Amino acid sequence: MKAIAKARPAPGLDLVEVAEPEIRPGHVKIRVERGSVCGTDLHIYDWDAWSSHRVKPPRVIGHEFCGTVVEVGEGVTTHQVGDFVSSESHIVDETDPDYLRGDGHIARSTRLLGVDVDGGFCPYAVVPVMNARHTPSIVPKSVASMQDALGNAVHTVMDGPVEGQRVLITGMGPIGLFAVAICKCLGAEKIYATEVSPFRIGLAEQLGADVVLSPAILDISAELSKIEPHGLDATLEMSGKRSSLDLALRHTRPGGRVSLLGLYADTEIGIDLNNLIFKGLRLQGIIGRKMWETWDQMTWMFTEKGLDVNAVVTHEMPFENFEDAMQTLKKGEAGKIVLTF
Ligand code: ZN
Numbered sequence: 001m002k003a004i005a006k007a008r009p010a011p012g013l014d015l016v017e018v019a020e021p022e023i024r025p026g027h028v029k030i031r032v033e034r035g036s037v038c039g040t041d042l043h044i045y046d047w048d049a050w051s052s053h054r055v056k057p058p059r060v061i062g063h064e065f066c067g068t069v070v071e072v073g074e075g076v077t078t079h080q081v082g083d084f085v086s087s088e089s090h091i092v093d094e095t096d097p098d099y100l101r102g103d104g105h106i107a108r109s110t111r112l113l114g115v116d117v118d119g120g121f122c123p124y125a126v127v128p129v130m131n132a133r134h135t136p137s138i139v140p141k142s143v144a145s146m147q148d149a150l151g152n153a154v155h156t157v158m159d160g161p162v163e164g165q166r167v168l169i170t171g172m173g174p175i176g177l178f179a180v181a182i183c184k185c186l187g188a189e190k191i192y193a194t195e196v197s198p199f200r201i202g203l204a205e206q207l208g209a210d211v212v213l214s215p216a217i218l219d220i221s222a223e224l225s226k227i228e229p230h231g232l233d234a235t236l237e238m239s240g241k242r243s244s245l246d247l248a249l250r251h252t253r254p255g256g257r258v259s260l261l262g263l264y265a266d267t268e269i270g271i272d273l274n275n276l277i278f279k280g281l282r283l284q285g286i287i288g289r290k291m292w293e294t295w296d297q298m299t300w301m302f303t304e305k306g307l308d309v310n311a312v313v314t315h316e317m318p319f320e321n322f323e324d325a326m327q328t329l330k331k332g333e334a335g336k337i338v339l340t341f
Helices: 039-046 049-054 147-157 174-185 198-207 220-227 242-251 273-279 293-304 319-330
Strands: 002-006 014-017 027-036 065-072 084-087 124-128 132-134 166-170 190-194 211-213 232-237 252-260 282-285 313-318 336-340
Touching: 002 319, 027 084, 039 049, 039 319, 065 124, 084 147, 147 174, 147 293, 166 174, 166 242, 174 190, 174 198, 198 211, 211 220, 220 242, 232 242, 242 252, 242 273, 252 273, 313 319, 319 336
Parallel strands: 166 190, 166 232, 190 211, 232 252, 252 282, 313 336
Antiparallel strands: 002 014, 027 065, 027 124, 027 336, 065 084, 084 132
């Protein structure tokens, strides 16, 4: 079968011929139907400092995908042939105390699908049974494929109160866009977003942002001081930009929360810690999804709260066209790009 892989230690990706993976005890074999391209895949494509240290070619990439179970391994009792499932990318060691404590997503032994082990950007993938999450049939396949990423937003938004809150979300990449839809779904009183790309500003508005502020048009800090003089209840920082972190620390009200998900290119950034202390801010780092609370929350939102994030899927294309997908993402003219298999 054909697979999208990092075939050699250099920039780019290749469509390579690989053997269909064999079923193993405790695993399921999935006929992959949709895959969603993630920023992580772009890092691997670019072969940046992080990915060139972490990924050992040859490696089939892809950690966001969905499909139908076609074979179950020895000892599997929770899944059957025909089940529709979506991938969770954290592959855990079930004996690790970090995992047993509920911190599988940040456990030191956790490996990533499509990064540390072969992933699912190919017609068939074999994954540990716990990584194949049952997905309600009302979820469109393109959306089902990106639940790993959607879960990052669910985790960020739901790590504090949302209903009736005035929330600022900085950066309208896919996770920021998801966060807008989730805040709306959970009854946030007012949702402010920041974004510079007109394309993504349009998506943010479509997903439920009340006000989208562009630094290309106005001084966002001055504007927030005017329209929210008492500050925001929560700021969800998705951009990894110093200017957004400054907005978060300045405009989140005393006692509010600042959730950081965007990764910073420059980590040596001085911040006024006394300001943070005197304001009693709750500053939290967020990564990945809780295993398995986040998945339960996501299923609940789809089935009970009518969460609709279809608008984030802006492109669908055959997986053989992955090069187009990468170039379109680089231009910033896309939400999520979904590959069909
Ligand atoms: Zn991802």
